[in-house]
Amino acid sequence: MPATPQEIFERYIWSGMTRNATALAEMFTVDGVLEAPLVPAGRAFPRRLEGREEIREAMAAYYERSADADLSVNVEGSRYVLHATADPEVFIAEIDTALDGPGGATVMSLVQIFRLRDGKIAQLRDYFAPEQVD
Numbered sequence: 558m559p560a561t562p563q564e565i566f567e568r569y570i571w572s573g574m575t576r577n578a579t580a581l582a583e584m585f586t587v588d589g590v591l592e593a594p595l596v597p598a599g600r601a602f603p604r605r606l607e608g609r610e611e612i613r614e615a616m617a618a619y620y621e622r623s624a625d626a627d628l629s630v631n632v633e634g635s636r637y638v639l640h641a642t643a644d645p646e647v648f649i650a651e652i653d654t655a656l657d658g659p660g661g662a663t664v665m666s667l668v669q670i671f672r673l674r675d676g677k678i679a680q681l682r683d684y685f686a687p688e689q690v691d
Contacts, residue, residue, distance in 0.1 A: 559676040560676055562639055562641070562648040562671065562673075563639060565584065565671065565673065565676075565678065566637070566639060566648075566650055566671070568580075568584060569581065569584055569671075569678070569681075570637075572584065574630055576620040578612075578613050578614075578616040578617035578620055579613055579617075581612070581613075581616055582609045582610070582612040582613035582616065583609070584677060584678050585609050585612055585677055585678045585679075585681075586609070586674050586675070586677045586678065586679045587608065587609050588607070588608055588609075588679075589607075589608065589609055589612065589677065589678050589679055589680065589681075590605065590606065590607050590679070590680045590681070591603070591605070591606040591612050591616075591678075591680075591681050591683070592604070592605045592606075592680070592681065592682045592683065593605075593682075593683045593684075593685070593687070594682060594684065595684055595685065595686070595687055596687040597687060600687055601619060601622055601623065602619060602687065603615045603616075603619065627658045627659050628656045628657065628658040628663075629656065629657050629658070630654060630655070630656060630657075631655035631656065631657050631662065632655075633655075634655030634662070634664075635652070635653060635654045635655045636652070636653045637650055637651060637652045637653070638650070638651045646672060646673040646674065646679075647670070647671065647672050647673070648670075648671050648673075649668065649669070649670050649671070650668065650669045650671065651666075651668055652665075652666065652667050652668070652669065653665070653666050654666075654667070665685060665686075665689045666685070667683065667684060667685035668684045668685075669681060669682065669683050669684070670682040670684075
């Protein structure tokens with residue numbers, strides 16, 4: 558039985574929270590695309606990654622660079638809502654990620670659009686304020 562959008566989303570989030578670039582990349586099709594269209598070129602977070610291997614390498618490098626960040630996800634304070642679409646292989650996630658850090662608590666709000674193929678992510682468009690990830 559194929560994974561549900563909820564299961565795919567939760568695995569994707571867990572991979573990111575645990576900074577597991579290999580697990581995250583394996584969720585994508587071989588030719589999958591991870592995009593952050595609002596991120597200007599040259600920022601620490603990649604704007605566009607094509608292919609599972611590029612996703613794995615770039616996200617591992619990003620996780621390593623950001624490992625010293627003093628922010629941690631407050632799971633209890635974070636919220637999300639998934640929205641089904643007319644296309645059964647497309648769903649949208651609205652996310653409010655609560656973060657705890659030395660400057661206090663903050664919330665990062667974002668929207669992600671997932672396009673699936675054969676139970677894997679074929680394209681993920683991640684919309685967030687880019688200054689929140691550098």
